[in-house]
Structures are given as structure tokens and as C-alpha cells.
Amino acid sequence: MQFMLLFSRQGKLRLQKWYVPLSDKERKKISRDLVQTILARKPKMCSFLEWRDLKIVYKRYASLYFCCAVEDQDNELITLEIIHRYVELLDKYFGSVCELDIIFNFEKAYFILDEFLLGGEAQETSKKNVLKAIEQADLLQEVRIFLYHQIHLL
């Protein structure tokens, strides 16, 4: 996987994770272009598109778009599965996750992602193990999560 982006229906970036070294300028350009392309697609369209030399896999959960860029030989369906699993992890961690949870606890969202994917590859396929690792790590610090039960993603 080359990168993962989370953005809202208004095109606001909520999370970005880059697994390839790119300058800030390139990153900005790519995310701007891609967000526009995806938001322009109709709701009933399929989740894949070919974009430059990459394959883009995206899925919309409530008001939030999850979007991954993978290489040509990668499997689209498993990428979709990765996205879904990440959403499930967020859901389990925050308990009925909504967009605001991610906005206000964005560092937590990153920590979860980092336990799940490493260098663009899935490192742990068991949801239980990921959550366990996060909980253990959280025990080491003073946990303060603000929960915003608003529109749930799942």
C-alpha cells in the first residue's frame, strides 16, 4: 500500500498515512486531486478506480471516506477488507465510532492504524491482538478519551 487517506464528505482531510517517501508538496497535490476525483463519483459506483499508475480503493462509511492507494499487482478486495477491518477496530476501540471521535482523538486513530499496518503491509490480522496491544500501550499513559456519540460509522 502506498498511502491511506481519510476525508470527510466536504473534502476535509481527517487522517493521512504515507508509506512512500514524498515531499509535502507532492502529498498535498495527490490528496487534493484524489479527494476531488472520489467526491465526484456517484454513490452507486464501485469502489475501485485507476488513478495515474495506481489503483485506488475507497469506501464510504457515513460521512467519512476511507481511501487507499495500492500498486498494480495488489488485490483490490483484500484492500477493501483492510479498510473495513480498520473501521471495525476504530469502532471497537472507541465504542461505536463517529467522525468526531477521529477528529478529536486523531492521535489514537493513528496509533491503532500503526498497530494494524506497518510500512503499508498488514502486520496483524487478528482484531483481538491489535486491540490488546493498544490497550497495553495505553496503560502506560494516562488515558483521556473524549467520546462524541454522534453519527456512528458502523
Place this chain on the structure above:
Amino acid sequence: MALKIVKGSIDRMFDKNLQDLVRGIRNHKEDEAKYISTCIDEIKQELKQDNIAVKANAVCKLTYLQMLGYDVSWAAFNIVEVMSSSKFTYKRIGYLAASQCFHESTDVIMLTTNQIRKDLSSPNQYDTGVALTGLSCFVTPDLARDLANDIMTLMSHTKPYIRKKAVLIMYKVFLKYPESLRPAFPRLKEKLEDPDPGVQSAAVNVICELARRNPKNYLSLAPLFFKLMTSSTNNWVLIKIIKLFGALTPLEPRLGKKLIEPLTNLIHSTSAMSLLYECVNTVYIDVNTPPLPSLSLSLCLYLSLPPQLCVQKLRILIEDSDQNLKYLGLLAMSKILKTHPKSVQSHKDLILQCLDDKDESIRLRALDLLYGMVSKKNLMEIVKKLMLHVDKAEGTTYRDELLTKIIDICSQSNYQYITNFEWYISILVELTRLEGTRHGHLIASQMLDVAIRVKAIRGFAVAQMATLLDNAHLLTGNMQRMGICEVLYAAAWICGEFSEHLENPMQTLEAMLRPKVATLPGHIQAVYVQNAAKLFATVLKSQEGNTDSTAAQETSQLMIDRLPLFVQSANLEVQERASCILQLVKYIQKLQQKDVEVAEEVSALFAGELNPVAPKAQKKVPVPEGLDLDSWINEPPSESESEDEQPKAIFAKEEPKHSRPRREEVDEKELAKRREARKQEQANNPFYIKASPSSQKVYQEAPGVEHIPVVQIDLSVPLKVPGLPMSDQYVKLEEERRQKERAEKKKKEKKKRKEKRSGRGKKHDSGPESEEDITPAHQVDIVTEEMPEWSIITSYIFIKTKSYCVTVHVCSSRPLADSEKLPVRSHRAAEAPKSPTEDGDATSQEPKKKSSKEKREKKKDKDRDRKVRISTGLFLCLLGNHSHLILVSSGLPGINKCIQKSKLVFCFLPLTKVYDIQGNLQDGSQVVVSVIFENKCDSFLKSMEFNVLDSLNSKLQRPEGSGPHDGLTVPFQLPPGVSNEARFVFTVQSIIMPQKLKGTLTFIVKNEDSSTHEKLDFKLHFTCTSYLITTPCYSDAFAKLLESGDLKCSSVRLEGVNMPFHHLLARICFHHHFSVVERIDSCASMYSRSIQGHHVCLLVKTVSIDAKCDEPTLLGNVLDEIKQTFSQC
């Protein structure tokens, strides 16, 4: 201590934390930038404090701002500070910030090396984990080099949590610092068998990614992965393993065989679509596509699981209601289509259904697939469906996409699938009714292309175009349709150029001169004006034939009345053309008033015909002797315009150049001589398009085309563009035509069978209609077989020439296929006086047998003559192991009569070599081919030119200065009944393999009244035997040679050979150029040497031959040839 904590939280209470920042930004929607700049100022202040908690909080906020697009690179050092905090809470935030903000050019990264190393070896696994995660995002080559060893140690950490991360991050390290791969690989391999499944899957991941980049280093791991594949149940891992095998199998085809079973099982059993998709993709796509396309064949053989299985599974995907699966199914299908078109084509219905999908990306995928699925049989049906969609399509982009696809589909590979061009023209005409399309020029260029290249269609095309011109107002009606008015360009040009086909040229002329035309774009008007002039010429011609001269004058008047409108045009081109033509017409009118016949002269302005010429053709025209193109004729002007080497224009009119008489100084005789020479040169040059009597046949319509009724033009229907045919009716007509053809073919076949009686040939049954059976109703005017380069040329230049003899020479059928070649053997020594035959030897022993053989021979000859009559094209037969070659020619249908009597005999003498060679490669690489040309027909043969298509290994030696494709002139002519010998020298590099070279002999057959150009294709067979030279050898030298141990051994059994032993030896000596070294009873040793000095030794017994040679490949081939010799007795 407790106080410190309290102080920390009090500080925090006063500082703005991340949540406050986010909330603040959300509350300042209107002046966000201003708010953030104050926040950044605050953060700068916070970063100056000593309290690490405050710093961490500031860094956390910065990470958020970075995501929003603000530059935070100035805080890089502070991030490093937070990273090095001893507290996990802050360390975590520091690493997160670093992984988000750092990249390769961040210079503070080099300060982090030691800190990271410390964290990696921390006793707290989460410190290590956080460091590894961060590192995976910002690892640089320097970091990779310095830390590779530490990470490698972590791969054996006691905690699987760390091992897993360390293994995964090694991939990033390998990418940045490839030298680390070799030392780390053994440990990575160990991890494939790690007790923890997570670590195992991480190792599979890394190796799979590595193998994608360079598969061949990982072949040795195949057995291990195979074991994993059959034992693992984790779909994530399985997908990676299958991907890995997809990369490995092209390098090791045997793997494919092993994979069938597990893959088939997976395909059948898995419920995970992602896994199924991966299996299908890997088996049929990754493995079957290049880099090694030849493997696809072997894999198909190995993979006994039929493509149908995969296609069936894909069908399930496509039929699924989930858009994603549908899309992927189509995507995979289009990949399979490349390798197994047949199995996909049966799902045409499904693909067509997808055109109705509401998702545009799915529709576009389906269109892509359709492009590859059309055949002669289903083209009309598919295009009909597409036309329906064109009508339904709501968005212009999608409709335009449909339009281009329709044209792409129809015109692909030179209109290969179009059997009826009237249908195609009507499709094009229907497409012009599309509103607001941007692709008018595309339709226009198709119309032009078809009308020019398919001569038989011109009449129909012109009628259609005339209707279009008549109804031009429908096309130009509103401004939205401006794109489509491009087709009027094509319509005007076609009507003008082929005006002789017009039924009512006057009406068209009037349509072209309507005042409304002036609203069209300039370039179209220009074409209108020019072609109005052409039409004018045609009209005059028809009207002058009548007694009534007023009609002609009225036409002129019409021109004079209407043209001034164009003379006033703002467009220069239109203006110029119009004023030229206006003056011309005025002059004509003057002449008409004096009752002078002008039609002939006016039409001479536009006389001549368009003929296709390859874009490179000009380069092939030889420069006449004595002409130096580089020398200046006049002193160069100061600023010379550069001329395009290749004319860009599609249509260039060329004045006949060489008809103009030369200067008087050259005497008439010399002139005639030169002219003759040039004509001959042109005739002999294969790149010149030759006149041939068969040219009329080229466009002959296939039987059945006359049954297509001309569409009635119904002018009473106002709303539809009148007279435009509905393409649908052609679908029906075409079906009828094919049925008729099939019926006729069956009749013929029956007849043939009756004639044949003896079932010697395995004629295949004409079962269900196959692709080849559908003959097109019209021929596209292109030559693909004559010149190899032509097949790849996509655009043509058409040059109007009058005096050059140019018509396209088309073989109306391909040369006979191998199976149809006649196995003719010739033993007629008389025909080949130069070749010593040993048949005499054989026949004197068995005179009776010989006579029966002769009879057989005669019968075969008869057969052959009959074959010649039914076949067109040229073929040759090869005389197996005999080193000569007999070439039988037949001709094009038009000159069959002459050819029946003419038999051209080439004798291919045993190859002789020029010099004695002693391992000298220079000489050892030359072989001389003697060819005896015998003229067996009644005509005079001359200007023979011998040409061979060089291979990498063998090249015909040509005189210096000639190109690699030039032919060699045979230095004599052949009166009837005369034979002569010519020698050609070939350079051969490797002699260890037999070779076949394709060649052509072109010559002129001259009768009293006519001369025709002929072409004969042949193949030269360089057997390995022909590279051997009979060399005597003494028995002691022979024994030494065998003892030397340098020779490889091989043997062959001679089965079913029952001839006296001395005959057997004689045959080997004669046919294969061996000499007997020693013979003891029924055992003999023989020796020969190749022209490159290979020793070949044989020990011949009655039933088998043992052989030794220093070149095993050569030996194998020689033995094969010997075996063949005996299998034919």
C-alpha cells in the same frame, strides 16, 4: 514527586490541548487562517518551555496542523526532543509526529540514530514497537545502514510482537539499503517457520514483496511456500503466497504443474472472494502474460484445469449484485480474453448486459471487453446493441465514449471483422445524428478511409454522402452540433472525388453551393468549393453529350452566381480557391458561348485515380544512377525551407514526372534504353506496386453481394434524415448472404468430394461455420502479405498518379498451408543435370519397382496440376533430405493458363564451399547455393530477381552498397525450354541447426503480345547435412579422434530398413556427405567434417547408428536427417 504531577496537570489546564485546538478551529470557520496563526504563535511559546509535557502537547497540536496542510518543518528539532523523552506517553507522540512530518530531506533525522537505537534495545516492548513503527515511515538510507544490524537482532526477539514488526520493517530497510539483504536473508527465511502465525505471515509478506521485484532469487523457497500454501488457512497469507507463485511460475514452469491441484481446490472451496479473485488473477493472468509469453502455452498444457472453470467463476462475480465484484470480474475477464479469447466469447450476453449497469465505470469496462470479443460473426449484432445504447445514453461523455468504441471495434486491425461495408457506412451515417458529439472528425476520417480503400463501396458511399449533403441543414441546425459538421467535410470530398458514381450530380452540386454553407467552418467550406468544381466537371461532361447546350450553360451560370459568396469569405483558403474557380468558370462560360466543347478539358483537371501507397514507399524508390540528391542544382538560397521527408498530407497529387521529355542532347535511342531500364527496375523492385492483370479481380465482390438491394431513398419522410439506411436491415441481409454462401460452399464441397473420390487428404469437414468461412463482401484495399512492413502500417498515403503503373497486387488467397503441400519427390536426373543422382544405382537393382514408382509419380503430377488449378497463390515443395529443391509454381487466377504449362525447376545442388577451410570461421561461414532455373513454359522469362529474407543466422551476400532487403539480379534471361545455373553466396554464422529461409523470385513472363510480372515464393532449406563436406579420413586418425574424448555420443535406431548394407552405406555417403573409413562385415565406421571443422564420426550397423561429434546439437540434427532419409525409402 506528587507535586510535580500536580504541577504538570495544572500547566495543562491552562494550556490549550489538542481538543481545544480542534474545537477552536471548528468555531472559527470564517477566519480559520488567522486563528491558526495565533495558535502557532502559542505553540512556539510552548515549545520554548522546559516542561516536556507542554512540549509534547505542542507537538501533538502541530501534527494536527500538519495534516491540515500547514508547514511545521521548523519544529523538527522539537519533535526529536519529544521523541527522546523517557516517558512512553510523550515518546509515542514524538514518534507519531516524526512519522507524519519527517521525510528523506529532513536534516534532523541524522540526529535521531542513537536515540532510535536506544529505543530499539529498550526493555519495554512498547518503546521498541513505537520506534519500529515510526522508523517504517521515515527510514532513510543512512538510518537503514546504521540500524540494519539492530533490527536484524530484533527479528529473533523473545516477544512475537517485536519479531513481527522487525520482520516487516526489514522490507523497508532492504529497499533503502540493499546490501543488508544478503546477511539478513537466512534469518528472514527462518521466520517463515516461526511458531507465531503473525510473524510467519509477516515473513511471507516481506518475501512476497521482494520476490515481485526479483523473482529468480526466491525460486529455492518454492517448496517451503508450497508447504505453507497447502497447510495455511489464513486468507491473508494465502493471497500473498499465491501472488508469490504468480511471480515464480514463469521462471519455473514445472511449478505450474504442481500448483494445479491446490489452486483448483482453493478455487472450488474458498468462500472468500478476495482469495478466489487472486487465484484467477494469478493462474490466468500473471502467469500467462509476458515476460515469457511462450510459457503460457506450456502452462496451459500443464494446467489441465480449463479456462472455463475460471471464466465460470468470474461469471459468478459479474452476475453478483455487488458493483465491486462485477467490476473486478470484468477486469479479470478482459485479462483472460488476451490468452483465451474463445472461452470468454461465449459470455457475450453477460458482457452486453453490463452495458445497462448504472455504474459508468462498469459500462466502460464492459466496452473494453467487447472490443476484444468481436468476430466476423458477431460484429453486426454487437454494434447493433451498442447503437441502442448510444440512443439511450444520457451523458455526453459516455455517449462519446460509446461512439469511439463503436468505431474502434469496427475499424480494428484493418476492418478485419467487417464483412459488409454498406452496413458500416450506414452505421457511420447513423452516428452523424448524434447530438453534441465531439467526434465528428473521427466519423469523417472513417468515411474517407472506407470510401477510398474499399473501391466496391464507392457507389453506395457516394449516394449516402449526397444525401448527407442534401440534408446538411439537419447537421448544422444548431450550434451545439458544430462538432458533427466535420462529416460534411468527408461527404463533400467523397461526392466530389467519386462524382462519377453520383446519380444526380446536379442536385448535389446545388446542395454544395447553398448560401447556408457559408456558416460552416472555413476548412469545410474550402473543401466544398474545391469539390464543387469537381462536380461541375462531371456535370458538364454529362450535359455536353446532350444536344441541348443550354443546360451546360445554365450550370456554369449557377457556379458564377453562387461562387462570389465564397470569394467574400473571411477564410483565406476559401477565398483563394473560390476566386480561382470563379475565374475558371467564367472562362469556360465564354468558350461555351462560342459553342466550344470544354467538358473533356475541364474534367482533365481532376483526372487520375487515388491509389494507396505505403508512407515509406518513397524511400524505397531507388535513386537513378548519376543523380546526386545532395548536390546543389543552384546555389543555395540564404534561407532554405526544410522539406518534410515524409509528406504529412493525406492526399497529395503528384504530377507524372517522367513523361516529360528530357533535353534534346540525349539521343532518342539512349532515352528509350533508359526508360526501359527504369521500367524494369520498377518492375523488379518488390516495393513498387505493380500492375498486374489480376488487379481487376481484387475488388470483385464475393458471391452474394448483388443480393443486397439498394436502399430506397424515401424523401417523403421528413423527420428522419431521408434516405439514410437503417443499419439494422443489413444484419438480416448479412445473415442471408452467409447462409447462401454456406449453401454454395457445401455444394462445392460435395462436388469436390465427388471429383476426388480417393480420400487421400484429410479434408476437414465443413461443420459449424467457423471464422474463416465468412468471406467479406468487400475487400479492403490493403496488402499485408506482399510487404512485411505493410502489415504494421496504420496510415496510408494516397498518391494520384497517372503514368506510373500502380495497382495493388493482391494474392487473393494465401499460399497453400503445409498440410496441403504435395509430397512430390523427383528423381529425374535429366531435369537436374548438374546433380549426380544415385537413383541409377538403386533403380538398376529394381527396375520393376522403378516403373511402378514412375506411374505413381505421374499420377501425382496429375494431382498436382489439378491442385494448381484450384489453388491460387504460390507454393513450393521441399524434397526432404535430398539436397535439391523443386519449386512448382502456380499463379494468380488470371494467368493460370500460362502457368499450367510452366514449371520452374530449381535444383538445389549439394552445397559446395568456396575455399578449403581449416577452422577458419571467415571461410567456414560461407555456403554457395547453386540454383538451376529451367523455363518449362512457352514464354520468355526475363528480369529475374532472386531475393531471400535474411535471418539472424544466415544472410545472402549482396554486392556492396545495396540494402539488406534488395534482391540479386539473375544474370541471364531464359528463353522457353532453356535452363541455366546461378550461384548465390550465403553467409552462415552457426551451422549446428538446420534452417529455412524464405525467399522470392520475381520475373517477367513475356509473350508476343503481353508481359506480366510474376512472383514465386520459395523456401531454402539448409539442412545440417548440407554443411558437411565429404572428407577422407584414415583409420588410425579416426581411432585417435574417438579416443580423444572430446566428442559427445549419440545414437539412432534405423527401423524398417531392409536394404543391402552397402546400399545403406551408399545412401549415407551420397545424401549426407560421409566417407567410409573402415568396413568390417555389417559394421562400418564413417567420417565427415563440417565446414566449420566439426568432426562427425559414425559407427553404422544394420539396425542402428552410433555417432560421435564435438557439437551435440549438430550431431542430433544430422542423425535426425539420416533417419528421415531412411524413413522415406
